[in-house]
Amino acid sequence: MGTSLPEFVTSIITSTKGECDIALGNVIGSNIFNILFILGISSFVSPMTIEPKLILDSIFMIIITILTYFFAVKEKDINKYESLTLIGIYLGYLTYLINT
Structure with a gap:
């Protein structure tokens, strides 16, 4: 929630301004980055079960x-x-x- 909330707020603002592509790309891209990159780095530093x-x-x-x-x-x-x-x-x- 802490890392996705800023993207969520940004997406709401861009959606109200008619920039829906930015909103969708922002949310999906941010979540994919968080899952793949952050989880990958964390697992590299300290293996997880x-x-x-x-x-x-x-x-x-x-x-x-x-x-x-x-x-x-x-x-x-x-x-x-x-x-x-x-x-x-x-x-x-x-x-x-x-x-x-």
């Missing part, structure tokens, strides 16, 4: 990334219904995390 529960989280993240890609490529934008779908999935995922 992966809990089995994280495998499910990783699979969920990959599926949602693919879904977002299809939403964005289909009509070259993400409409309000697709946005509500993604928000609903996120809220459902948060509920799952809280209940497990």
